[in-house]
Amino acid sequence: MGRGRSGVMAACYLVRFKDMTPERAVSEIRLIxxxxxxxxxxxxxxxxxxxxxxxxxxxxxxxxxDDTERFNKL
Structure with missing residues (x-):
């Protein structure tokens, strides 16, 4: 349905690339x-x-x- 996991990924994107706090990112996603x-x-x-x-x-x-970061450098 594109609400749970998709919403989490969209909020994580906002946290990482738009410098939002988790609470603000969740609010933004829920507004949309x-x-x-x-x-x-x-x-x-x-x-x-x-x-x-x-x-x-x-x-x-x-x-x-840290393990994920090391893996990504391979």
Whole structure:
């Protein structure tokens, strides 16, 4: 239906490339497409992504991000 996961990806795009906070990105997506980002877990995933970008994520999440970055350089 293009609301849950698609909304999360669109919000992550806004966080990364438009320098929005996770809360503002979620609001913007919901203004464009009501009921997007359907669950609290989806909202938390956007916040975790933001934390990874800032380097303030938990050690476990940061390790996954570091591994992904190393993989992308291959």
């Amino acid at each position: 497409r009501p009921n997007s980002i359907e669950t609290p877990e989806q909202e938390r995933s956007i916040i975790r992504y933001f934390d990874c970008l800032r380097g303030t994520a938990s050690a476990q999440i940061q390790a996954i991000e």
